[in-house]
Amino acid sequence: MSLRARLAEAQIAVMLLTRLPAGRIPGTAPGMGASAWAWPLAGFLVGGLSAMGFAGAAVLGLPVMVAALLAVAVAMLATGGMHEDGLADLADGCGGRDRARKLEIMRDSRIGSYGVLALLIVVGLRVAAMAELATPHLVVPALIGLAMVSRAGLALWLAVLPPARDDGLGRSAAQVRPVGIAVALIAGLAGMVALLGAGGLVLALVVLAAGALVALFAMRQIGGQTGDVLGAIQQLSEVAGWLALLVLV
DSSP states (O other): OOOOEEEHHHHHHHHHOOOOOOOOSSSSSSOOGGGHHHHHHHHHHHHHHHHHHHHOOOOOOOOOOHHHHHHHHHHHHHHTTTTHHHHHHHHHHHHHSSSSHHHHHHHOOOOOOHHHHHHHHHHHHHHHHHHHOOSHHHHHHHHHHHHHHHHHHHHHHHHOOOOOSGGGGGGGGGGGGGHHHHOOOOOOOOHHHHHHHHHHHHHHHOOOOOHHHHHHHHHHHHBBOOHHHHHHHHHHHHHHHHHHHHHOO
């Protein structure tokens, strides 16, 4: 396993989960599933940029609510809002009468009332949690750590959940190696502990447990995973981490 191959996989992770420039990949690009070990790295980049937005606003003396909104906005710009889009699509799909109709709705590019409400609630909870915590020494490490661990769990659910469709992300599940899942989870947990101390481990477990609940919900609704399901898992598990942090603090 060459260093060049690992670098290419890290580049794919950044290309897949963000809209940040990742450079060119010489030769044949690795499959999406092979990049799963590096998904916490993509989270680190997104969380780091978001943290810079919050800290910068705090330095300028802006109200904490404004700083929180800026932090969320920066994260959305860094990812292109792809995870939020997945959450909205999964929420809209819940209005379908059966599995086939739910999947059809989820593929529709238009957003419905369930999707709008889901986005309002999730974004509102993230902003409110940051505003309540207020101080950068709490918010900044949480922005980075939660972004990392919420994406680390996606590697597990991509491999564990069966594909809900014959195309899309389902075909990439076979490329996710057990060692890649292990590396992703270890990186996510390590990041949380390094940034937030022993309490970070508790938060990481809450995030992973919340991801499991969303995964179970997706199994009951559509029979497995899609890209939208993974996006919803990231969003809802991160929010669960913010709420748990409020409880701990």
